[in-house]
Amino acid sequence: MFPFMNAMTEPILRLYPPPFAEVSLQGLYLGQRLHRLGTRKSPFVYANFVASLDGRIALEDPATGKTYLPKSLTSPHDFRLFLELEAQADCLITHGGYLRALADKDLGNVLQLGLDAESRDLAEWRKTEGLTPQPAVVIASASLDFPMPPSIRENGQACYIATGRNADPARLEYWRSEGYDVILAGRDRMVEGAPLVRKLGDLGYRSIYLLAGPSMLDTMVRDGQLGRLFQTITHQLLGGADFRTVLPGPELGPAGCLKLRSLYYDPTSPAGAGQWFAQFDSASIKPPHE
Numbered sequence: 001m002f003p004f005m006n007a008m009t010e011p012i013l014r015l016y017p018p019p020f021a022e023v024s025l026q027g028l029y030l031g032q033r034l035h036r037l038g039t040r041k042s043p044f045v046y047a048n049f050v051a052s053l054d055g056r057i058a059l060e061d062p063a064t065g066k067t068y069l070p071k072s073l074t075s076p077h078d079f080r081l082f083l084e085l086e087a088q089a090d091c092l093i094t095h096g097g098y099l100r101a102l103a104d105k106d107l108g109n110v111l112q113l114g115l116d117a118e119s120r121d122l123a124e125w126r127k128t129e130g131l132t133p134q135p136a137v138v139i140a141s142a143s144l145d146f147p148m149p150p151s152i153r154e155n156g157q158a159c160y161i162a163t164g165r166n167a168d169p170a171r172l173e174y175w176r177s178e179g180y181d182v183i184l185a186g187r188d189r190m191v192e193g194a195p196l197v198r199k200l201g202d203l204g205y206r207s208i209y210l211l212a213g214p215s216m217l218d219t220m221v222r223d224g225q226l227g228r229l230f231q232t233i234t235h236q237l238l239g240g241a242d243f244r245t246v247l248p249g250p251e252l253g254p255a256g257c258l259k260l261r262s263l264y265y266d267p268t269s270p271a272g273a274g275q276w277f278a279q280f281d282s283a284s285i286k287p288p289h290e
């Protein structure tokens with residue numbers, strides 16, 4: 001069968017579309033050229049999740065009620081592809097919850113790339129492709145209650161706060177007084193997908209990476225704004241009675257229909273299992289101006 005392959009340069013296997021082939025993991029997602037797929041009128045929005053075979057993307061600690069990513073869920077191979085997606089973004093959408101987790105050191109900082117040896121090639125790649133050194137950052141938040149990480153300004157990244165029109169006026173005033181641009185994109189306190197994407201397009205952003213969780217994916221999918229879903233399916237049954245899945249909202253219907261674009265098999269990662277890297281195109285994407 002296949003020898004045990006751990007190095008990033010060892011091939012993985014393309015299962016779809018035919019023909020079956022050995023391909024390199026490194027460069028796999030860069031080859032999709034996502035930064036060329038969107039326009040200002042219709043930015044290309046994409047998201048990436050890693051899920052277990054039993055559908056978990058995170059578990060909840062019953063003692064604290066906090067959610068966490070079990071260590072075995074992610075792998076260096078998956079993380080490399082995650083960074084390749086980030087490299088193609090001119091704008092990231094994250095959220096208040098991530099910034100709170102970052103401040104509490106529950107999660108690591110992924111708001112910049114190319115700053116360490118493993119991802120330096122991606123910084124070079126961005127330069128060659130004419131992208132800014134770091135993507136802009138949009139923070140979606142209904143509460144507007146989060147700490148701002150210094151790394152965003154330290155790295156010269158454009159930064160916007162996105163919220164709904166009914167957000168707390170005092171919090172809005174606070175962020176404006178701190179010099180942040182606020183994007184109002186929602187009728188109540190929550191951000192809605194189409195107005196946010198429309199405003200980001202007007203600002204000149206064309207490739208938008210959802211560096212966010214299930215709620216923001218839900219927001220985009222229900223509004224017909226998701227262009228492509230990258231889903232790593234790790235071949236593990238995680239268990240855990242309290243968990244999160246990719247989509248939290250009510251039954252979705254046809255808006256949830258996706259078309260398989262490609263599927264790769266990584267037989268050796270994570271240790272003791274394997275994983276699929278699947279890419280799906282949304283069957284019901286709408287221009288944000290509709």
Ligand SMILES: NC(=O)c1ccc[n+]([C@@H]2O[C@H](COP(=O)([O-])OP(=O)(O)OC[C@H]3O[C@@H](n4cnc5c(N)ncnc54)[C@H](OP(=O)(O)O)[C@@H]3O)[C@@H](O)[C@H]2O)c1
Nearest residue numbers: 049050057058067095096097141142143190191213214215
């Ligand atoms: N396995 C994976 O691939 C993967 C990927 C992502 C996340 N996760 C994990 O899944 C768990 C839950 O994800 P999460 O923390 O990202 O939670 P989430 O429930 O998706 O979102 C958390 C926060 O995002 C903001 N938000 C989301 N949608 C919004 C909208 N439409 N408008 C305004 N604000 C919005 C809110 O911030 P405010 O409270 O500030 O209003 C909300 O509290 C975490 O443990 C996370 O680490 C796993």
